[in-house]
Amino acid sequence: MKKYRMIIEKTDTGFSAYSMDFPVFTTGDSMNEVLDNSVEALNLYFEEINQIIKPEQIKLEIDFQQFFQYYNVINAKVLAEKIGMNPTLLSQYVSGKKRPSEAQSQKILSGINRIGKELSELKLTFN
Known part of the structure; x- marks a missing residue:
């Protein structure tokens, strides 16, 4: 299944997303909304050739520093x-003073995914 990459940026009013491969741009108040809007924007772009994009085909990417700003609970x-x-x-x-190598980025992402x-x-229990 082909994946469509959308770059996410945090803005003062929410999020913006754009494709590096197609002239597709969108915004949203939350990550979920920007994902939904990305699907809609890509489907509008591919409408003439009857290509349907599903949410699982979207690969959202966010800048390392912005990730830690948005998910400040981490x-x-x-x-x-x-x-x-x-x-x-x-x-x-995180502060942007240094840039991680690809191997370090993968180690960090793997750790975040493992925690997720x-x-x-x-399962939480309440006694």
């Missing part, structure tokens, strides 16, 4: 310790 120091990375180094990535998976499988 503590960079704790994340670094959890994934076996130097907390000072991750802090420099753990959270999605968690």
Whole structure:
């Protein structure tokens, strides 16, 4: 299944998204809304050739620094310790003072995905 890459940017009023491959742009108040609007915008672009884009075909990408600004509930120091990375180094990535290599980016994303998976499988009980 072909994936369509949309670059997300945080704005003062929400989010904007654009494609690097097609003249497609959109906005939204939330990440979910910008995903829905990206599907709609891509479908409008491909309407003439009857190509239908589904949400699972959209690959959203967000700048590293903006990710940590938007998901500010993720503590960079704790994340670094959890994934076996130097907390000072991750802090420099988050602040934009340094840029992570592709391998470091994958390590960080893998750690974030692992935490997300753990959270999605968690069941809370109330005693």
